Amino acid sequence: xxxxxxxSVFAELDGPGYLCKVTVxxxxxxxxxxxxxxxxATHKVNITxxxxxxxxxxxxxxxxxxxxxxxALQQVRQGLEEKCLLRExxxxxxxxxxxxxxSLLQLGVYLEPRPGTLAAFAHLLHQRNANVIYMAYNEALxxxxxxxxxxxxxxxxxxxxxxxxxxxxxYYSVEYQGAxxxxxxxxxxLNLVEYFYFRLKRLLGEEDTEKLRRVVExxxxxxxxxxxxxxxxxxxxxxxxxxxxxxTFAASSRFKTGERFSYRRLPSLPLGELLVxxxxxxxxxxxxxxxxxxxxxxxxxxxxxxxxxxKQMLRENGFQPERVRRILLTHADAxxxxxxxxxxxxxxxxxxxxxxxxxxxxxxxxxxxxxxxLTELNHYFTVLVNxxxxxxxxxxWKPFSRQERGxxxxxxxxxxxxxxxxxxxxxxxxxxxVPGQVFFLEAQKGLIFTGxxxxxxxxxxPKERDFLNLPKFMITSTNANxxxxxxxxxxxxxxxxxxxxxxxGENRGMLVLPGHGDYFPARLxxx
Numbered sequence: 203x204x205x206x207x208x209x210s211v212f213a214e215l216d217g218p219g220y221l222c223k224v225t226v227x228x229x230x231x232x233x234x235x236x237x238x239x240x241x242x243a244t245h246k247v248n249i250t251x252x253x254x255x256x257x258x259x260x261x262x263x264x265x266x267x268x269x270x271x272x273x274a275l276q277q278v279r280q281g282l283e284e285k286c287l288l289r290e291x292x293x294x295x296x297x298x299x300x301x302x303x304x305s306l307l308q309l310g311v312y313l314e315p316r317p318g319t320l321a322a323f324a325h326l327l328h329q330r331n332a333n334v335i336y337m338a339y340n341e342a343l344x345x346x347x348x349x350x351x352x353x354x355x356x357x358x359x360x361x362x363x364x365x366x367x368x369x370x371x372x373y374y375s376v377e378y379q380g381a382x383x384x385x386x387x388x389x390x391x392l393n394l395v396e397y398f399y400f401r402l403k404r405l406l407g408e409e410d411t412e413k414l415r416r417v418v419e420x421x422x423x424x425x426x427x428x429x430x431x432x433x434x435x436x437x438x439x440x441x442x443x444x445x446x447x448x449x450t451f452a453a454s455s456r457f458k459t460g461e462r463f464s465y466r467r468l469p470s471l472p473l474g475e476l477l478v479x480x481x482x483x484x485x486x487x488x489x490x491x492x493x494x495x496x497x498x499x500x501x502x503x504x505x506x507x508x509x510x511x512x513k514q515m516l517r518e519n520g521f522q523p524e525r526v527r528r529i530l531l532t533h534a535d536a537x538x539x540x541x542x543x544x545x546x547x548x549x550x551x552x553x554x555x556x557x558x559x560x561x562x563x564x565x566x567x568x569x570x571x572x573x574x575x576l577t578e579l580n581h582y583f584t585v586l587v588n589x590x591x592x593x594x595x596x597x598x599w600k601p602f603s604r605q606e607r608g609x610x611x612x613x614x615x616x617x618x619x620x621x622x623x624x625x626x627x628x629x630x631x632x633x634x635x636v637p638g639q640v641f642f643l644e645a646q647k648g649l650i651f652t653g654x655x656x657x658x659x660x661x662x663x664p665k666e667r668d669f670l671n672l673p674k675f676m677i678t679s680t681n682a683n684x685x686x687x688x689x690x691x692x693x694x695x696x697x698x699x700x701x702x703x704x705x706x707g708e709n710r711g712m713l714v715l716p717g718h719g720d721y722f723p724a725r726l727x728x729x
Contacts, residue, residue: 208288209279211272219270222247222278226287227261230299232333232355236324241281242267243318245274250341252320252348254334256391258436261290298415300335300353300396304380306389307360308336308351312373315345326370330363331355335391349377351391394432394442401450405665410457417456424589431582441576444680445583451485451666452536453590455505458484463511467519468720471713473647475623480721481515483508485666486537486591487717490651491521494621498525500551501642501651502532502717503541505591512541528552530619530626532653533639534559535568536584536593538717543594554619556630557601559638564595571637572682602628602640610643611697634687635680641694648705653717655694656727661720698724 208225228234242249242265251266269275282288300306313319320339327334332352339348354360360379367374381389392400403411418424435442458464468480477493483504489512490501498521504512513523529542529551539559545551562570566588569580587593602617609615613629620626624644631639635654642651659667681687702712702724712724 206279211275214268217270219268220272220275221250222267222269222275224265224267224279224282224288226263226265226282227290228263228287230256230260230333232331233328235334235337236321236328237285238263238287239321239324241285242278243321244281245269245277246271246317247274247278248315248317249320249339250315252337252339254337256335256393258439260393298395298399299333300392301399302357303382303385303389303400304357305353305355305360306351306381307332307354307363307379308349308377309367310375310377311348311350311367312346313339313348315341320348323372326366327352327363330359330366332359332363351389353391394435394446395428397443398428398446398450398453401446402453405450405454406457414453414456421589424586427582427585427589431579431586434576434579434582438576438579441579445579448680449583449586449590452505452587455485455507455591459507459511463508463515465511465515471649471721473644473649476621476644476647478649478715479519479521480715481512482720483512486540487535487653488715488719489541490715491516491526492621492624493521494624496525497527497621499619499621500526500529500542500545501715502538502653503529503545505537506540506544506594507590507592509541509544509592524549526551528554528619530642530651531555531559532641532651532717533631533636534562535636535654536587536591538653539563540588540591540593543596546596546598547594553596553599554602555599556616556638556640557604558633560599560601562636562638563599568636569682572633574682604630611700612693613641613697616640632686632690634683634685634690636682645701648701648710648712649715650698650701650712651715651717652694655691655716656698656714657716658714658719658722658726661722662718666718695727699727 210223212221214221226238228238239249247267247269249265249267253264267275267278311323313323332354334350334352336351337348354363399411399415402414418428435445464484466482468482471478475494479491479493481489483489486504487502489503492499492501516523526545526549529545531539531542531553533539534555542553546553558571562568566584567577567581568584569577574580604616606614606616610627610629613631615627616630617628618625619628624647627643627645629641629643631641633639639653641653698712698714705711713721714724715721
C-alpha cells in the first residue's frame with residue numbers, strides 16, 4: 203500500500219491489479235469535470251467510485267480507480283498534481299449560483315464500466331455549459347448507473363442536452379426536470395446560501411427576496427457571516443437545516459414593518475391589582491406588558507426591526523411607550539431581546555437579565571459558555587439573525603443578583619422583581635436552551651413566563667411551525683444541551699402542574715405565558 207496526503211494505492215486482493223483512492227478539489231463551475239475525468243482516461247484507469255455533493259463541500263470530489271498498471275496510477279497522481287487538484291482550495295465567498303430551480307436536471311444515466319466513459323459523458327455536459335452539483339457512482343452497488351444532478355445557464359438547454367444524450371446513444375432516466383421552491387430542501391447539491399434563498403423566495407416572493415439579496419451583497423459583514431455559517435454548518439447538516447429555517451424566518455421580519463406590520467392582541471388578564479397585556483408580533487417572540495399603577499413592565503419583546511411599529515402598536519392600545527421603565531428578559535436571543543436596546547436608548551428603560559446573558563450579547567454568540575460543539579455555528583447564526591433583525595444591545599443592563607433564595611422544583615430562585623402588590627420570582631434555568639435563561643413566576647396570581655419552554659404548539663400558524671421547525675426547534679439543534687433541555691422541560695411542567703393543583707382548590711389555576719404562540723391554562727399540559 204502506498205499512502206500520501208489525499209492519495210492511497212492498494213494491491214487488489216482478488217487479482218493482479220491495483221486500486222487508488224484520491225480526494226481532489228475542483229472549482230465550482232461548468233466544465234471542470236471533463237479535465238478531471240480525462241486525467242484518468244488518458245492513462246486507461248477505470249473510475250470505479252465517484253462522489254461529489256456540492257451541498258456538503260463545494261469543491262471536494264472522492265474518486266476510486268482501478269488499473270493493472272501501477273505506473274498508470276502514479277501518472278494519474280502526477281497529472282492531478284500538475285492541475286493543482288490535490289490541494290484544498292480556500293473559498294473566500296459563497297456564490298448564489300442557482301437562482302432558478304427550473305434550470306436543474308437530475309438523471310440516472312447508464313455508463314459502461316471502462317476507462318474513458320466518464321470523460322466522454324463530461325465532455326457532452328461541458329458542451330452545454332452544464333455544471334454538475336451532485337454525482338454518485340459506485341461500481342460495487344450498481345456497475346453501470348450513475349446519479350447526476352446538474353444546472354444549466356439557460357433552461358432551454360435542458361431539452362437540447364437530453365437530445366444530445368439521445369443522439370450519443372446514452373440510456374438514461376429523468377428523475378426530475380426543473381423543481382418548485384417548496385422542493386428546494388430535498389435537492390441535493392444546493393449550497394446553504396441557495397437553500398436559504400429559496401426558502402426566502404417561498405416565504406417572501408420574488409421582489410422582497412431580491413431586496414434581501416441586495417442587502418446581503420451590500421454588507422461585507424453579512425456576506426462573510428453567511429460564508430462562515432456555511433462552513434460551520436457543513437460539520438452538522440442536520441443542525442444547519444433547523445438553523446436555516448429560523449434564519450429565514452428572522453430575515454423575513456425585514457419585510458413585515460411599516461404598512462406590512464400586523465399584530466394580534468390577546469385578551470388582557472386582570473389578576474387583582476395586576477393587568478397582563480399580550481401582543482403577538484408578525485415574527486419572533488411575544489411582547490408582554492405588566493401594568494400595575496402607573497408603571498409598565500415589559501417581559502421580552504420581538505425583533506429590534508419592529509421597534510418603531512411596536513411603539514405605534516402600544517399607542518393604538520392606550521399605552522405610552524415612555525411608561526415602560528423596566529424590561530425583563532427571559533434570555534438574550536434576538537427574537538426575545540432584540541427590542542430592549544432600542545427602548546433603553548430612547549427612554550432610558552432599565553433592562554434586567556441573567557448575568558450569563560451578558561457575554562452572550564458581548565460576543566454575539568447565543569451559545570457562549572455552553573461548551574456546545576455547535577458554539578461556532580451558533581456564533582455566525584447569531585451574527586446573521588442580529589444583523590437581519592436590527593438587534594441593538596442595551597447600552598447598560600442590570601444583572602439579576604444570582605443569590606439563591608430557595609428553589610422551585612429544582613430551579614433556584616435567584617432574585618425577585620417587585621411591582622405594586624406583585625412580586626415575580628426569577629427562576630434560574632440550568633442552561634438547556636441557552637446560557638442565561640430565566641423564568642418569571644408569580645405563584646399567588648398563577649402566572650409563569652417561560653420563554654422558549656412549554657409552547658402551546660396548536661396556537662402557532664403553519665408558517666410559524668414551518669420556520670420554527672417545531673418540535674425540532676425546541677428539542678434538537680438550537681439547544682445548548684438537548685438532553686438537559688428535555689429534563690428542564692419535564693421539571694418545569696411538573697412545577698407548573700403542582701402549582702396549578704394548589705390553585706384549583708380556590709377555583710383558579712396557573713397560566714403559562716410562553717415566548718411564542720398564545721398563553722394557555724396549565725391544565726392543558728396534562729393532556
